[in-house]
Amino acid sequence: MSCVLDTCTIHPMKEFCGEIIYTNADGDNVQSDICKHNTDEVTEGYRAFLHANLDEWLNKANGEGAFWVGDPEYFRSWEKE
Numbered sequence: 509m510s511c512v513l514d515t516c517t518i519h520p521m522k523e524f525c526g527e528i529i530y531t532n533a534d535g536d537n538v539q540s541d542i543c544k545h546n547t548d549e550v551t552e553g554y555r556a557f558l559h560a561n562l563d564e565w566l567n568k569a570n571g572e573g574a575f576w577v578g579d580p581e582y583f584r585s586w587e588k589e
Contacts, residue, residue, distance in 0.1 A: 525580040528561045530573030538568075542577065 525543040532538050542561050544554065558577060565575040 524578055526558070526561075526575075526577030528565050528573075528575050530565060530569030532568055538573075 523544055523546060525541065527539065527541055529537070529539040540561065542558065544550070562575055565573070569575070
């Protein structure tokens with residue numbers, strides 16, 4: 509999205525991936541893929557979905573696990589060899 513003088517244009521975004529993972533208070537592992545697999549615009553509904561997942565992680569993960577969204581190739585470089 510780019511904005512000039514309070515006028516914003518939403519640009520199509522290439523596909524990207526994300527994940528939320530943590531251990532909940534009951535000791536159960538919670539994991540959800542939150543990937544976008546097309547080049548359409550990111551809708552308000554999809555933005556709300558991503559924000560809800562971030563809120564869930566912030567509220568329930570106790571700073572453990574992960575929440576990430578982005579180019580999966582970038583995050584693969586973080587994996588242990």
